[in-house]
Amino acid sequence: MTQPSDKALVPFVSVDNMMRLIHHVGIEPMLRDLADYIEADFKRWELFDKTPRVASHSDVGVIELMPTSDGEAYGFKYVNGHPKNTSEGLQTVTAFGLLADVYTGYPVLLTEMTILTALRTAATSAMVAKHLAPKDARTMAMIGNGAQSEFQTLAMKAICGIEAVRLFDIDRAASEKCARNLAGLGVDVTLCQTPEQAIEGAQILTTCTADKQCATILTDNMVGSGVHINAIGGDCPGKTELAPGILSRSDVFVEYPPQTRIEGEIQQMPEDFPVTELWEVILGRKPGRTSARQITLFDSVGFAIEDFSALRYMRDRIKGTTFFEDLDMLADPDDPRDLFGMLLRAQP
Amino acid sequence: MTQPSDKALVPFVSVDNMMRLIHHVGIEPMLRDLADYIEADFKRWELFDKTPRVASHSDVGVIELMPTSDGEAYGFKYVNGHPKNTSEGLQTVTAFGLLADVYTGYPVLLTEMTILTALRTAATSAMVAKHLAPKDARTMAMIGNGAQSEFQTLAMKAICGIEAVRLFDIDRAASEKCARNLAGLGVDVTLCQTPEQAIEGAQILTTCTADKQCATILTDNMVGSGVHINAIGGDCPGKTELAPGILSRSDVFVEYPPQTRIEGEIQQMPEDFPVTELWEVILGRKPGRTSARQITLFDSVGFAIEDFSALRYMRDRIKGTTFFEDLDMLADPDDPRDLFGMLLRAQP
Known part of the structure; x- marks a missing residue:
């Protein structure tokens, strides 16, 4: 296989790593840290790009994208709401989120957010x-x-x-x-x-x-x-x-x-x-x-800004830890115009 | 570690697996297959939920979410556009996409879409x-x-x-x-x-x-x-x-x-x-x-429907292959109301 450059790698926090991180930090300290990040973002509320959430409704539920940006980072959460799921042994709400660098447009974090949303809401x-x-x-x-x-x-x-x-x-x-x-x-x-x-x-x-x-x-x-x-x-x-x-x-x-x-x-x-x-x-x-x-x-x-705060916290908190894995998610050829050449060179 | 249930696992196609898949199928056959999927979706154009793309602009570029749904599946693409990236050795456009089941709201596919977008555009x-x-x-x-x-x-x-x-x-x-x-x-x-x-x-x-x-x-x-x-x-x-x-x-x-x-x-x-x-x-x-x-x-x-067609193709095409890995992305406790219990039981 070809070796992706480090720009192509997006740190990913799985459900398992999220739970490991929470126990490593401690549930109450992590709730306090999250509250600090959220409070800090409420204090700079005016500078956020406050797009309304984008909802796709069906008879049985809704799927929403909740984006926001502070001008330096861009974040969004994917979240569904399906009340009937519980009776089928599924979660009413599942979620994941992504943080990206506004300057390059490159994602810098992908994380489970079902548990993280429970923490940020609390x-x-x-x-x-x-x-x-x-x-x-x-x-x-x-x-x-x-x-x-x-x-x-x-x-x-x-x-x-x-x-x-x-x-x-x-x-x-x-x-x-x-x-x-x-x-x-x-x-x-x-x-x-x-x-x-x-x-x-x-x-x-x-x-x-x-x-x-x-x-x-x-x-x-x-x-x-x-x-x-x-x-x-x-x-x-x-x-x-x-x-x-x-x-x-x-x-x-x-x-x-x-x-x-x-x-x-x-x-x-x-x-x-x-x-x-x-x-x-x-x-x-x-x-x-x-x-x-x-x-x-x-x-x-x-609101989306609370998710953004939680994503910011995660980005900062996982640095230097083992609570994430790198996902080869972004194609990043040596010559940006040579996407096809990268594909050709990957031929087995 | 705890074992996630299979509902919690989302098939993920990395850049490397996308390139392996393309060479396995062949570039031209894959372009033909994608064209067939896209043509099929143009034929049922009217039933799609055609949300406009959601753009977050900055001085140097744009980050967009492009969602759509045919009522059974929901898809969106994350894509950035940063013309100045090329001069910094980065891609002008990078992308990834997600497909979800409208009935449950659960994601069913996450995939790189920088290469896939190049294919679907062509x-x-x-x-x-x-x-x-x-x-x-x-x-x-x-x-x-x-x-x-x-x-x-x-x-x-x-x-x-x-x-x-x-x-x-x-x-x-x-x-x-x-x-x-x-x-x-x-x-x-x-x-x-x-x-x-x-x-x-x-x-x-x-x-x-x-x-x-x-x-x-x-x-x-x-x-x-x-x-x-x-x-x-x-x-x-x-x-x-x-x-x-x-x-x-x-x-x-x-x-x-x-x-x-x-x-x-x-x-x-x-x-x-x-x-x-x-x-x-x-x-x-x-x-x-x-x-x-x-x-x-x-x-x-x-348009978002073309990405949706490409996501549908990928979902169908990777079944039974080794061109993906499972991501532990969705928290899925045995009892949906017992998210906290799942977290407690994960304590090392």
């Missing part, structure tokens, strides 16, 4: 809660105990100092799975019979359910003053989790209004419903939490 | 020329002798019966490189001093130059009646190769008018300049060549 939630939740928050209600629940819990522990989590899911087995996975990880876990029981005494309410329909996971009368709501599950058109009354009583914070108005909880509200962009809070330009009785609400839908 | 040109060029065409003028020139020549030989090619490039070394590469491949090669000399006696005129500016590779008085012009190089805003007078005298055929009006030769013409969509010619709904004196012109810009 890290984003916790980074936002650090800015918006009551400072003395020690208990989180976790409503919806699917694939994201353990990551959310550990991120809130690592970044916001959460000590206890109260679990509720309409499927008791999901709560039991979550409790089992969290055992021994330093969080006090309580299984609850109802959503009302789960939110008792919690300062942070995280909702992360998977139904693709307008559901009401939290009703208006369930939510008291002074809490921070971290609403993860409403993330596509037609999918919401919160009663409109809660939104009316809350100060709502979003990643990117044009996307959140279509995909988030606020799709239930009028088009001019007031929201605050998180990057402005993080930069100190807009107020976040201003009183102990205020309800703050992060209407999370997941 | 196969498209020749498939179109088969429909539009004079049936007795035996000589092609090849103006611009860069990376695409040998592929164009061999595709025209394999699919249209071209026996002779007349080469011209402003850089004599490029023509010499092309002639050297084509030696012994069954085409009669003539090096020419001027474009005028190159088009003498040629029934097919292929232009494929790389300048990103409005250039005039063919002037109006150079082009006589009865020829087919295969204009490859004008493929982005501000980049054209033909004098407007040629367009006025020709019947112009295009892949996808909304894209060609921005990127193709016809960007020089009024917005209502008449064009014929190729898929309608291939389906027999619209006339192609109607007289021996007519000038037919394929204003080629390259």
